[in-house]
Amino acid sequence: MTAVPSGSAAPVATHRPHALGRVRLGDPVVAVWLAALAVTLVGWIVVVMDGGEFMTRSTVTGILQNSVALGLVAVGQSVVILTGSLDLSVAYLVSLGTLVAAEMMESGSVLTAVLAVLALSAAVGLANGLIVTGLKVNAFIATLGMAFILRGYIEDTYTGPAGHVPASFRRLGYDRIGFVPVSVLLLLAVAVVAWLITRRTRVGHHMYATGGDEHAARLSGVRTGRTVVLAHVLCSLCVGAAALFLAARLGAGAPWAGTDARYDLESIAAVVLGGTALAGGRGGVTGTLGGVLVLSVLDSIFNQLSVDPFFKNVVRGVVIIAAVALYARPRSDRAAGRPRRAGRGRVKPGGAPGLPGQEQSA
Amino acid sequence: MLTMSSVSKSFLGARVLHGVSLDLEPGEVHALVGENGAGKSTLMKVLAGEYTPDEGTITLDGTPRAFSHPVQAQAAGIALIHQEFALLPHRTVAENVFLGREPVRRGLVDRRAMERRTAELLAELDETGIDPRMQVRELSVARQQTVEIVKALAASDVRVLVMDEPTAPLADHEVELLYALVRRLAARGIGILYISHRLREVFDLSRRITVLKDGRKVAALTTAETTPDEVVRAMVGRELRSYYPPRAEPGEIGEPLLTVTDAGNERLTGIGLTLRAGEITGVAGLQGSGRTSLVRALFGAAPFTHGRMTVTGRTLLPGSPRQAIRGGIALVTEDRKAEGLALRQSVRDNALLVTRAVSGVGTREVGGLLERVALRSRGQGQEVRYLSGGNQQKVVIAKWLAARPRVLLFDEPTRGVDVGAKSAIHTLVRELAREGLAVLIVSSELPELIGMSDRILVMADGALVGELPAGAAEEDVMRLATGDTAGPYEGSAA
Numbered sequence A: 001m002t003a004v005p006s007g008s009a010a011p012v013a014t015h016r017p018h019a020l021g022r023v024r025l026g027d028p029v030v031a032v033w034l035a036a037l038a039v040t041l042v043g044w045i046v047v048v049m050d051g052g053e054f055m056t057r058s059t060v061t062g063i064l065q066n067s068v069a070l071g072l073v074a075v076g077q078s079v080v081i082l083t084g085s086l087d088l089s090v091a092y093l094v095s096l097g098t099l100v101a102a103e104m105m106e107s108g109s110v111l112t113a114v115l116a117v118l119a120l121s122a123a124v125g126l127a128n129g130l131i132v133t134g135l136k137v138n139a140f141i142a143t144l145g146m147a148f149i150l151r152g153y154i155e156d157t158y159t160g161p162a163g164h165v166p167a168s169f170r171r172l173g174y175d176r177i178g179f180v181p182v183s184v185l186l187l188l189a190v191a192v193v194a195w196l197i198t199r200r201t202r203v204g205h206h207m208y209a210t211g212g213d214e215h216a217a218r219l220s221g222v223r224t225g226r227t228v229v230l231a232h233v234l235c236s237l238c239v240g241a242a243a244l245f246l247a248a249r250l251g252a253g254a255p256w257a258g259t260d261a262r263y264d265l266e267s268i269a270a271v272v273l274g275g276t277a278l279a280g281g282r283g284g285v286t287g288t289l290g291g292v293l294v295l296s297v298l299d300s301i302f303n304q305l306s307v308d309p310f311f312k313n314v315v316r317g318v319v320i321i322a323a324v325a326l327y328a329r330p331r332s333d334r335a336a337g338r339p340r341r342a343g344r345g346r347v348k349p350g351g352a353p354g355l356p357g358q359e360q361s362a
Numbered sequence B: 001m002l003t004m005s006s007v008s009k010s011f012l013g014a015r016v017l018h019g020v021s022l023d024l025e026p027g028e029v030h031a032l033v034g035e036n037g038a039g040k041s042t043l044m045k046v047l048a049g050e051y052t053p054d055e056g057t058i059t060l061d062g063t064p065r066a067f068s069h070p071v072q073a074q075a076a077g078i079a080l081i082h083q084e085f086a087l088l089p090h091r092t093v094a095e096n097v098f099l100g101r102e103p104v105r106r107g108l109v110d111r112r113a114m115e116r117r118t119a120e121l122l123a124e125l126d127e128t129g130i131d132p133r134m135q136v137r138e139l140s141v142a143r144q145q146t147v148e149i150v151k152a153l154a155a156s157d158v159r160v161l162v163m164d165e166p167t168a169p170l171a172d173h174e175v176e177l178l179y180a181l182v183r184r185l186a187a188r189g190i191g192i193l194y195i196s197h198r199l200r201e202v203f204d205l206s207r208r209i210t211v212l213k214d215g216r217k218v219a220a221l222t223t224a225e226t227t228p229d230e231v232v233r234a235m236v237g238r239e240l241r242s243y244y245p246p247r248a249e250p251g252e253i254g255e256p257l258l259t260v261t262d263a264g265n266e267r268l269t270g271i272g273l274t275l276r277a278g279e280i281t282g283v284a285g286l287q288g289s290g291r292t293s294l295v296r297a298l299f300g301a302a303p304f305t306h307g308r309m310t311v312t313g314r315t316l317l318p319g320s321p322r323q324a325i326r327g328g329i330a331l332v333t334e335d336r337k338a339e340g341l342a343l344r345q346s347v348r349d350n351a352l353l354v355t356r357a358v359s360g361v362g363t364r365e366v367g368g369l370l371e372r373v374a375l376r377s378r379g380q381g382q383e384v385r386y387l388s389g390g391n392q393q394k395v396v397i398a399k400w401l402a403a404r405p406r407v408l409l410f411d412e413p414t415r416g417v418d419v420g421a422k423s424a425i426h427t428l429v430r431e432l433a434r435e436g437l438a439v440l441i442v443s444s445e446l447p448e449l450i451g452m453s454d455r456i457l458v459m460a461d462g463a464l465v466g467e468l469p470a471g472a473a474e475e476d477v478m479r480l481a482t483g484d485t486a487g488p489y490e491g492s493a494a
Helices: A028-049 A057-082 A090-107 A110-133 A139-157 A167-174 A182-200 A202-212 A214-219 A224-250 A263-273 A285-305 A309-328 A332-336 B040-047 B070-076 B093-097 B111-124 B141-155 B172-187 B199-205 B228-236 B291-298 B321-326 B336-340 B347-351 B353-359 B367-372 B389-401 B419-434 B446-452 B474-481
Strands: B002-011 B014-024 B029-033 B055-060 B063-065 B078-081 B160-164 B191-195 B208-213 B216-222 B256-264 B271-276 B280-285 B306-311 B329-332 B407-411 B438-442 B455-460 B463-469
Touching (some): A028 A285, A028 A309, A057 A263, A057 A285, A090 A110, A090 A224, A167 A224, A202 A224, A214 A224, A263 A285, A263 A309, A285 A309, B014 B055, B029 B040, B040 B055, B172 B191, B172 B199, B191 B199, B199 B228, B256 B291, B271 B438, B280 B291, B291 B407, B321 B329, B321 B353, B336 B389, B353 B389, B419 B438, B419 B446, B446 B474
Parallel strands (some): B014 B216, B029 B208, B160 B191, B329 B407, B407 B438
Antiparallel strands (some): B055 B063, B208 B216
């Protein structure tokens, strides 16, 4: 048995701004990476007891490879969700992206194809963002509408796989350095950039602020509208990257590339599993990668054990619900807060501004 | 330094401020007192640029100013600390302080500079217990308040700091800390406008006191030369208007319908009271004294954790609103838009909200009920959000009458209701009592409370601290509510 050290499951620098030196188990980011580790270990034991092999080079490579597409989409999804929005159009954008990539690569250069896919993605993200902020359409509906529009175009234009991806670009999908697929490096690069933007730039701070309390953010001078738009553009660019990877993997564009794998709901599941609050303002990319890993490892275990798909989905469902229930538990360090106004029954948990001043005239 | 002269403001034709003038010197704590609705908050919002005055001028350091947006006032050095903070609980102190103005170095937020500057600002205020890297939710409310103040200081060169009831959210031991903070800010030359109901704080902190009543300045006093009694007289000194319906005759008050003995929860201690058929019981108290907690406990919304309670002779300590409703208790909450009505549903649906929920009856005649509360609407199908505040309140009352309660609790029965509808609601409430309901009213408008009640219970710090007969003087109620039974306000805090 080849026991590769499970270093691949180690956190990518879990940053804690609160750096008091202690690791907080209640922190979803820590929790999800520990969960990924635990699932790996348990899976390993179960698979070995079942007479199979688990932590082999090929399974590790498989797990990583399977994480890439979902990982890219989920990283984008975390950016919009923590800004307080949501993107349900990602699955169709993935499909359309693969088709555009493959068709343009068939007729032209790889570079123009890549740029075209990214431009298309940015345009879709911009549209999503403007619909949400400008037309004030709820993000759920706005991006669902966008999903229908993309779907309509895809179904009307394509009947099956289209285009052809040259071998040079397919290397993105298949090359490895050791047992690490190069596509994993793409995911890591995108994740690092997303992490830098959200945690280290002004606009990133404004994303957290907008998602946390839009009113408070606006009163502090944050331009919340353009912050949301930018988050949508970033999300769609990540989705475009996922489309490019899948095109390389499939060798062609496919109308079902994004929808069969349910990237819309799966990415939201990974984000939530990674501890990002669906309401926004909390969480981040690091947790999301952990969430993606948990889902991929689970998948891999079930494949090894040849479990039937029904059971597999039940377990995934239970894991997601359990994780969110766990995160929703009041944490002990909340004890510091006293109810804001002793006379009120309902107290907003944080610094949410209500209607200031209750004095009424006449 | 700051002068506001002859500021007037009207909302929808109702004049809220009548030519109020006020001035403030650097380093001075200037208290602004008055009853609810006296216009204190409106005046401060005019100053902070949230409202534009209809008349009057604001002069800061000799320059006339006209603000049309809070950000302009902020830039000019006028900061308003609201009762509810605009902080992000899951972000760090430094991130909150610099929100919207994060320092940037080589394209990235300079976290260290941000934290260092925050630490400096905190140190200037002698606040050593706050780590700029802590998340705001990890701080006590008092420290969150400090962060809010530091945020204002970081944003501009603050000349005027307006604090609206700053002690309302604080625990007793935190009040001392706030005092120290206020004095330190004043020592730096910042002028502080301090709004408070609590005379003890006013006398502890302020140099001058301005008293507002009904939108007019009725007194400008120097703290050292006045007494709490004088301030209270100025605050309440009005001719008692007699537009309230006549009180209950002794013979009209019947059997006890609700009794509570020795009940409490985390906000309430040792509650004991009896509500009788035909009687209106008023509950007075300052904001935060537990008035709302009391009615919510009686209604099972924030239940008593211990104690005994009987409703119409049966033992019932409601653990949920549903249990309370089934026991015959109704609560008209202080926030009818959030808690009393389904705003986008029709008058009819709202009137049937409770009966449908509790008895499962699908349809019922509501015409009689709506007539009973004298609702003015364009029919039962109209969405309630289009009704005036007074008519919305009537729908809430109709909703409860449909469930045939025996005990009716009102939290701020006429908040946000215009004068005409107000007296209609007063008359209605009295009629309901006369029909044999037990009524309890919580109101921060003392004239209303005194005008309506057959007896008055006073709350402070989550306990009932006294009972006064019908027609008690506002001064007496205020004295009990501020926790001073006999006298000296000077010196002692907490």
